[in-house]
Amino acid sequence: QQQVKQSPQSLIVQKGGISIINCAYENTAFDYFPWYQQFPGKGPALLIAIRPDVSEKKEGRFTISFNKSAKQFSLHIMDSQPGDSATYFCAAVSSGTYKYIFGTGTRLKVLA
Amino acid sequence: DVKVTQSSRYLVKRTGEKVFLECVQDMDHENMFWYRQDPGLGLRLIYFSYDVKMKEKGDIPEGYSVSREKKERFSLILESASTNQTSMYLCASSRLAEQGETQYFGPGTRLLVL
Numbered sequence: 001q002q003q004v005k006q007s008p009q010s011l012i013v014q015k016g017g018i019s020i021i022n023c024a025y026e027n028t029a030f031d032y033f034p035w036y037q038q039f040p041g042k043g044p045a046l047l048i049a050i051r052p053d054v055s056e057k058k059e060g061r062f063t064i065s066f067n068k069s070a071k072q073f074s075l076h077i078m079d080s081q082p083g084d085s086a087t088y089f090c091a092a093v094s095s096g097t098y099k100y101i102f103g104t105g106t107r108l109k110v111l112a
Numbered sequence: 113d114v115k116v117t118q119s120s121r122y123l124v125k126r127t128g129e130k131v132f133l134e135c136v137q138d139m140d141h142e143n144m145f146w147y148r149q150d151p152g153l154g155l156r157l158i159y160f161s162y163d164v165k166m167k168e169k170g171d172i173p174e175g176y177s178v179s180r181e182k183k184e185r186f187s188l189i190l191e192s193a194s195t196n197q198t199s200m201y202l203c204a205s206s207r208l209a210e211q212g213e214t215q216y217f218g219p220g221t222r223l224l225v226l
Contacts, residue, residue, distance in 0.1 A: 030212075031212055032212025032213070034214060034215075036217075041219075041220075042219055042220070043116075043202050043204075043217035043218050043219045043220045044155075044202070044217045045217065046214050046215075046216070049214060089154065089155065093212035093213075094212065095212060098143050098145075098160055098162060098206065099157060099160070099170070100155075100157070100212075100215060102154045102155045103154060104152065104153065104154040105154050
């Protein structure tokens with residue numbers, strides 16, 4: 001029940017295309033869902049995050065869609081660029097705990 | 113900007129050595145975390161600390177210990193390094209809050225145990 005399942009494991013997208021990464025969870029106590037971006041040799045950096053009181057959050061080319069009833073959330077990268085090539089992690093955490101549950105990561109490659 | 117720094121980017125140690133990895137954050141965060149990252153396994157929590165001298169085991173604490181003597185500093189100790197502890201080690205920090213808060217990560221330490 002503590003798992004966050006992330007898919008796909010890897011993704012190749014043409015420049016200008018849309019990249020979509022999905023995560024699913026079971027624990028309804030989760031109330032914060034961040035996405036992290038990690039470049040090779042670097043630590044993960046927060047990209048965008050959402051709380052379950054909204055169904056969508058957009059920051060520039062990055063959008064999180066959140067479906068509370070389905071217990072799923074996804075990251076959409078519009079107009080994908082080669083500079084977006086990185087590993088993306090979703091995560092979930094519940095109030096009163098500090099423990100993030102991370103997905104296993106998606107390696108995105110955007111072809112020029 | 114939150115800054116989390118780790119003492120080394122790369123370390124090479126021999127089996128049986130005692131290894132210290134240090135992490136410092138400059139945002140007065142209450143919570144600090146140590147993860148290891150391995151291909152295909154994502155990030156796994158080793159230990160976390162919610163206050164000075166306080167610590168809790170994460171998912172994979174075996175073979176590791178931690179120390180938090182000052183709020184800004186969190187150390188990970190490998191008592192007797194083994195080859196299966198070769199990995200990328202990531203430190204993170206976050207505020208103490210009622211709801212989930214963003215964790216800020218350091219650049220990581222890539223440890224090779226020979």
